[in-house]
Amino acid sequence: MNKTDKEVKIHIDEALCKRCGFCIEFCNTKVYEADQDGLPLIKNLEECTNCRLCELRCPDFAIRVEVVNNE
């Protein structure tokens, strides 16, 4: 569960990600943290508000934010 009471799943395509850091920096609730290489790791999924801005602001179509249980 998370801030919206919906189950959110985030998928990051490591091959497409160019490590620009936008998702890590600009997520308001700091869901991501960078690994040593700059790849975003999903650290605080429970803080995700499902705003999907990280997906829309990823310049390389590497992020997919999905609601799993949307009753």
Added chain:
Amino acid sequence: MAVKLNYREYFKEEALPLMWCAGCGNGILLRAITDALADLEIPPHQVVVSTGIGCWGKADDYMTTHAFHGSHGRALAFATGIKLGNPDLHVIALMGDGDALAIGGNHFIHAARRNIDITAIISNNFTYGMTGGQYSPTTPLSYKTTTSPVGVAEPAFDVCGLAEECGANYVARSTVYHVTQLKRFIAAAIQKKGFNVVEAINTCPTHFGRRNIPGDTVEMMKYIKDIGMPRSRFEKLDEEEKNKYLLTGELVNRERPDFLSVYREINPAASESGRGEGK
């Protein structure tokens, strides 16, 4: 119930990865355009994208719509021909700031004057990205580029102000940081009849950023996030301060008759040619 269209209907997923540099906002702008088309539910085969040359000019490679990849500066000339040839099509010209306003400046002025039904989406990254970061008509005064190593000595064009003066029906400016606003403006521009301009302030960390903004791709994005300013805050600045920011929002939204309507009135035979009425 009708199935809602998805941006993937307009986006060539199989063409990934994108050719652009890490932190280049072109991919964000591309997503906003494909999202807007999906929201409007315009079938891909009714859309023609016309591009010139440049990093942004490669965007058509990633779209499933019809596309005409023309020569540098001429996207609007081709778009004009396409629209007049088949007014039923939605014609979208994708241009960089160099493409639209340096080599293509004359086409831009006259497309706006004519108010021909074309949506112009300009990626303004303040430089010629593709050719290595030369200064463009939108490089801010005193900023460094490969052709202005100590700083450019010319004032920059106000792209939206120019479009307004020349007669564009709809003019809006946003940034690739403000993605939801950007998508909204793009959708409004595509829907509206006439010459409609959306200026997307964009990142070029590789050339513009490297010479002017200390730090990485994130700092480049913060820069464009901060220079875009809505009217409520912009109006409060003094004249000198205003030069440091770019006014964002829907700046023009008017109802000048578009070129084809005027032409059909002057030349009634044109309406009888069997062509559609356009949007």
